[in-house]
Amino acid sequence: MSNAALEKIDAADFERFRSMFYRKTGIHFEDSKRYFVDKRLHERMKATGHPNFKSYFTYMRFQASGEEFQNLVNSMTVNETYFFREEYQFEAMTREIMDELDSYRPPGEDLRIWSVPSSTGEEPYSIAIYLIEYWKGLAHRDVELISSDIDSNVLASAKKGLYSKRSVQNIPLPLVKKYFKETNGQYQLSEDIRESVSFTLANILSGSNMKQFRHFDLIFCRNLLIYFDDESRKKAAHVLYDAMKPGGYIFLGHSESMSRISSMFKVRKFGDVIAYQKPLAGGA
Structure with missing residues (x-):
């Protein structure tokens, strides 16, 4: 089927899709994103053999497996990142926060870290490398590292660890040589680091899906909330709060602020680095 055979998506259809996608993901597309959305919809219509939006939309909405909706999510989400992005947060993690969390928890209990969204894995793998290199507490405290994304394609890419x-x-050359093998301009991450992260599919605004994500000591949720409107941000804040242990911390992206979204968290500063803490029992 050629692009010319595809029926144009009108304003009503765009609004119908935008509303549905927002309800399911919390992501709201502004009118300025119309060209991007139409292009991606036409790509999926062509791939599934549907010449018009109504036919495709019905197929996608009522497909029992949900596979096409996942394909659509994968095409609509933007994933661009790199290792050691906003490195100052990793520095605060290993310099102060991990020691503080270590002091809260009983001996023998793992510290649990959640990175969401995972994108193609640069963030969770950066966390793993930073902990190994710079946190001495690993000598006596195990860390469980979980990373999640709504996009199944980027999860598959993350598991491969090829960059x-x-x-x-942004990684110092000695660490590149230590943790990567270069082949034809591609950098393969070591198996030990890849195996240190568990990757899972997750939609942070899906209540039933999120019940399995609990008891985290530290969450990295950077540059996700900027794609949400105010209502979705507040819902996400509650989800993240429920996923944390008392005394746990969350890092957001540099342009995001939990204080403008929710009053549940306590603002903590580690030098120039801001983190948000779920109060300990008793309001400490």
């Missing part, structure tokens, strides 16, 4: 030169450009 471009751009992705690793």
Whole structure:
């Protein structure tokens, strides 16, 4: 089927899709994103053999497996990141926060870290490398590292651990040589680091889906809330709060602020680095 055979998506259809996608993911597409959305919808219509939006939309909505909706999510989400992004947060983690969390927890209990969204794995793998290199507490305290995303394609890519030169450009060269093997301009992450992260599919605004994500000591949720409107941000804040242990911390992206979303968290500063803490029992 050629692109010319595909029926144009009108304003009513765009609004119908936008409303449905928002309800399911919390992501709201502004009118300025119309060209991007139409292009992605036409790509999926062509791939599934549907010449018009109504036919495709019905197929996608009522497909029992949900596979096409997942394909649509994968095509609509943007995933661009690199290792050691906003490195100052990793520094605060290993310099102060992990020691504080270690002091709260009983001996023998794992510290649990959640990275969401995982994108193609640069963030959770950065966390793993930073902990190994810079947190001495690993000598006596195990860490469980889980990373999640709504996009199944990026999860598959993350598990492979194969990256471009751009992705690793911020990593000091000795660490690149220590943890990666370069082949034809591609950088393969070591198996030990890849096996240190568990990747899972997750929609942070899906109540039933999120019940399995609990008891985290530290959450990295960077540059996700910027895609949500105010209502979805508040819902996400509650989800993240429920996923944390008392005394746990969450990092957001540099342009995001939990204080403008929710009053449940306590603002903590570690030098110039801001983190948000779920109060300990008793309001400490």
